Amino acid sequence: MSLNPQLAKARTLGLLDKHLSGASMDYRKVIALFFPILIDQAFIVGLNLVNTSMISSSGVAAISAVSMIDSINVFLINVFVAVATGGTVVVAQYKGSGNDAMVSRAAAGAVASVSALALGIGLLLAMFHAPVLSVLFGSASPDVISNAKVYLIGSSTSYLGIGIVQAVSGAMRGIGKSRVSLALSLIMNLLYVLLNVVFVQMLHMGVFGMAIAINIARYAGALCAIYYVLRMDVALHLRLKELFYVPLSMFKKIMTIGLPFAAEQMFFNGGKMLTQVFIVGLGTNAIATNAIGGTIALVYQIPAGAMSLAIVTVVGQCIGGRNIEDARKFIRSFLWIASFSFVLMTAILMPLFHPLAGIFHPPAEIVDDIFWLTLMNAVAQIPLWAVSFILPAGLRAAGDARFTSVTSMLSMWLFRVVLGYVLGIVFGLGVIGVWLAMNCEWGVRGAIFLWRFRGEKWYRHQLV
Numbered sequence: 001m002s003l004n005p006q007l008a009k010a011r012t013l014g015l016l017d018k019h020l021s022g023a024s025m026d027y028r029k030v031i032a033l034f035f036p037i038l039i040d041q042a043f044i045v046g047l048n049l050v051n052t053s054m055i056s057s058s059g060v061a062a063i064s065a066v067s068m069i070d071s072i073n074v075f076l077i078n079v080f081v082a083v084a085t086g087g088t089v090v091v092a093q094y095k096g097s098g099n100d101a102m103v104s105r106a107a108a109g110a111v112a113s114v115s116a117l118a119l120g121i122g123l124l125l126a127m128f129h130a131p132v133l134s135v136l137f138g139s140a141s142p143d144v145i146s147n148a149k150v151y152l153i154g155s156s157t158s159y160l161g162i163g164i165v166q167a168v169s170g171a172m173r174g175i176g177k178s179r180v181s182l183a184l185s186l187i188m189n190l191l192y193v194l195l196n197v198v199f200v201q202m203l204h205m206g207v208f209g210m211a212i213a214i215n216i217a218r219y220a221g222a223l224c225a226i227y228y229v230l231r232m233d234v235a236l237h238l239r240l241k242e243l244f245y246v247p248l249s250m251f252k253k254i255m256t257i258g259l260p261f262a263a264e265q266m267f268f269n270g271g272k273m274l275t276q277v278f279i280v281g282l283g284t285n286a287i288a289t290n291a292i293g294g295t296i297a298l299v300y301q302i303p304a305g306a307m308s309l310a311i312v313t314v315v316g317q318c319i320g321g322r323n324i325e326d327a328r329k330f331i332r333s334f335l336w337i338a339s340f341s342f343v344l345m346t347a348i349l350m351p352l353f354h355p356l357a358g359i360f361h362p363p364a365e366i367v368d369d370i371f372w373l374t375l376m377n378a379v380a381q382i383p384l385w386a387v388s389f390i391l392p393a394g395l396r397a398a399g400d401a402r403f404t405s406v407t408s409m410l411s412m413w414l415f416r417v418v419l420g421y422v423l424g425i426v427f428g429l430g431v432i433g434v435w436l437a438m439n440c441e442w443g444v445r446g447a448i449f450l451w452r453f454r455g456e457k458w459y460r461h462q463l464v
Contacts (some may be wrong), residue, residue: 015146019333022326024096024318025107030330033313037173038306045298047189049359053252054200062207063360064145067291068137071276073155075269080117080163082265083109084170086258089176089397090250092313100235107171108242111229111248113258113278115243118163125156136273140280144287146208154211158270160219162188168225173313175235180228188221234286236316257401258334265403271412275420275434289366289431294335294372300349300378303341304385307334308393315397324459331394331453338386346378373435380439387446391453399461400452408450416441 002029019239020027042076087110092100129152133145165188192213229238246254268276279290298305311334318327349356357370392404394456416437423433 003355010138012293019337020330021319022323022329024321024323024326025314026165030241030310030314031365033173033176033178034306034310036178040182041306041309041425042179043321044189045188046304046426047193048295048298050196050226051191054196058060063149063291064287065142065207067287068140068276068280069148069151069155070134071269071273072125072132075266077159077162077166077274078120079121080114080159081166081170082164082261083117083254083258084114084166085243085261085396086110086254086256086401087114087167087318088170088174088312089257090253091144091171092316092397093221093320093399095175102174104236105247105250106254106320107174107229107236107243108238108253109246110166110171110405111243112246113254114163114167114250115160115199118159119131122156125159126153129156130351133144136277136386137280140287141284144284150365151207151211154208156215158215158218158276161215161220161222165218165225166201168229171229171236173309174316176313176317177205177235178313179234184221184228187224188217192217203455225418230270257396257399260405261396262409263292268412269408271417274417275424276442278421278434279425279431281314281425285363285366287438288362289369289373290434292360292362292366293345293377293431295360296353296370297381299356300342300345301385302380303345304338304390305388306400307341308339308390310334311390311394312397315394319398322446327394327398328453331391334390334394335386337358337380338390339377342378342382343386346382350375350378350382367427374420374434376432377435381444384446385440391446391449395449395452395458398459401456403452404449407445411441411445411448459463 016027016031020030087106090106091103091110093278094106133148133152137145137148143369147339165184169184172178172180195213195216196210199205199213203209217425224296226243229236229243230240279286303416311331314330314334315327318324318330353374354367355372357367362370392408395404419440420434420437423429423437424431425433427433
């Protein structure tokens with residue numbers, strides 16, 4: 001009987017070694033990289049659940065306003081997160097090639113570039129908040145618009161803080177120190193929730209309290225991030241002046257990955273924002289249905305989302321060492337594991353739908369719609385999500401940024417936006433039609449990325 005646990009352990013280690021080990025790194029390094037990112041993603045999504053639940057206690061208008069502005073936040077924040085990802089790829093490839101001096105320069109360049117971009121975007125949005133709200137959400141009710149204005153200005157002033165955190169976290173993941181990004185994320189997000197408890201729940205400040213909380217939390221995280229890279233990290237040896245100057249050659253390398261990805265994020269999330277405009281026209285209940293369904297969907301995506309971040313470091317280091325076979329192997333393994341994770345999450349979470357949805361205090365008339373959204377999306381994610389999101393992350397880590405970005409932009413606008421309008425508005429399927437179009441777009445995009453992966457062009461880019 002004592003042999004059974006030993007046999008099980010031996011088989012598990014054998015499978016890990018077979019699928020998650022190569023010449024570039026073994027399964028121990030992959031797991032050490034992945035689990036802090038997994039914990040980070042779980043906390044982010046979990047705390048998002050808590051925050052959404054708290055603001056939902058302020059009424060449907062409040063949750064609708066936060067949902068609308070978060071679509072803008074995702075659109076703009078992902079622009080400088082994309083540049084941070086460019087820094088992650090460059091750092092990871094230099095790390096894989098063994099060039100430690102250039103690792104430090106790439107990390108400093110990423111922090112300086114992202115900080116400047118985040119500051120500029122935040123200032124512009126704060127200045128032009130009124131026309132932005134009028135153009136995008138002018139059909140929303142006055143109480144929703146009033147809440148949205150407060151949250152939009154508050155969010156935009158916090159962009160510099162989250163930009164610094166994202167840049168430092170990306171650089172740390174690039175060298176394999178995902179525990180640092182986990183620590184920064186926990187500091188920022190736990191503080192955000194605690195402050196929301198004070199401002200939203202205890203002081204009943206609603207959306208205004210949420211805006212104050214997000215600024216304090218993000219700038220506290222930014223201060224911790226800067227302190228870490230200047231005083232605590234022993235590998236990068238960064239100095240303060242390096243965070244204000246980016247050599248042109250390094251800037252070009254970062255932007256080779258970051259710029260196409262940033263353009264992709266603008267067009268991709270712009271398409272998502274346009275579908276949000278469709279939903280706004282369907283009424284406040286439709287906005288709330290979409291917001292709650294989207295938040296629940298993020299719970300299903302926690303393990304796979306962590307893999308999409310981890311694969312950038314893994315494949316980047318493989319390509320930096322010019323080990324193409326390892327890169328192919330790791331990408332294939334991540335795709336299968338991610339798809340299995342969706343099977344597992346669906347089996348666990350679908351029976352828990354009603355208590356999970358109950359966290360948001362939804363009106364009784366929208367509960368059935370949220371259920372069907374969740375079920376449809378849970379089934380579609382199993383075969384489609386990994387090839388649509390993890391695979392392009394791996395291709396991008398190899399330097400194949402332009403192809404992945406153009407593909408994502410075209411598939412978003414030709415399928416999700418157009419088909420979403422046809423199904424949701426023309427055919428009258430509402431939010432369910434918009435989500436069905438999204439699932440179809442995953443399939444189209446994933447098929448194109450699989451075709452690219454089977455070829456050779458994706459790894460022939462010489463970045464470092």
